[in-house]
Amino acid sequence: MAKRFGGRFSPGIRQDNLNPAPPAPIRHRLAGRPKYVTMAAAPFLFGAFFQDPAGMAGSLAAFGVIASAMWMTGEGLAAEAAYQVRRVARRPAIPRKLFGSVLTGLGLGLGMAEPGGLAGAGVVGATGMVLHWLAFGADPMRDKGMAGIDDFQGGRARRMIEEAEGHLSQMRDAIRRIGDRWLDARVDRFAAAVEDLFDRVRDNPGDLSAARRYLGIYLMGARDATVKFSDLYRRTRDPAVRQSYETFLDDLEQDFSAKSRRLLEGDKTDLDIEISVLRDRLAREGVRASEPAALDAPRTETARFLDGLLTPGRDKAR
Incomplete structure (x- = not known):
């Protein structure tokens, strides 16, 4: 079936969406x-x-x-x-x-x-x-980066992310039905921002409560809007409808990226608090930073002779 090509100078293409490229798919070096x-x-x-x-x-x-x-x-x-x-x-x-x-x-x-x-x-x-x-080679046999992560919280985060990945997959399928490669790439860019939020939640499952609305309600709304846009745009090819959808994706992508940054800043704040609390506890225990070590005495014969001249009481002490 013929596919409509969406290029740089095609009608209805917004020029402010041209710079960011879609992420490269994950591929193993031995996949071939x-x-x-x-x-x-x-x-x-x-x-x-x-x-x-x-x-x-x-x-x-x-x-x-x-x-x-x-x-x-x-x-x-x-x-x-x-x-x-x-x-x-x-x-x-x-x-x-x-x-x-x-x-x-x-x-x-x-x-x-x-x-x-x-x-x-x-x-x-x-x-x-x-x-x-x-x-x-062999399969990975050990968990990576899971130290200190609660199994219950990790399981909840994993199930939520799997459900959210299903919403993203349905969005991609709906856009592919249009047959426009430019829109395919635009949805892939949005998916990259969402997957960055997935990574934040995987790193710290405790952030799931803060990101639940994004991984659930907002992503489901994006999926439903994409399905409706796909059905309408295939029938009408209305540039205004396309522009409205791309603006919607721009705003939603910025929201997801901002949420990822806020979660990262929250992790940094938590780290600063942990460091401050540990320092206060060490101070209460009377632990102080050690004094810098004194410089070693000169080792050469000339240096020892000059040192003896500058400290005349040394020979008498001996």
């Missing part, structure tokens, strides 16, 4: 490798049609299992990329790359299995698992 492994397993697929029924079933199963393993591995790489870019993150609930490694070994074993040769197929499968681990 699974497809090459799937392509390397293609001989199992094509060679299956030149075998007997049992061999055909084994070869088709081998290709299907390997393709499934690479899909699982790709999902694991995407989860790892999201884990790496976040300052606070939980380990993936499902070790997808580990499952992908097991499926890879199973697929290779099925492809090499022959009557009476199961030991050799097992060796090939185990080798495939090791090579998968060397090629793609």
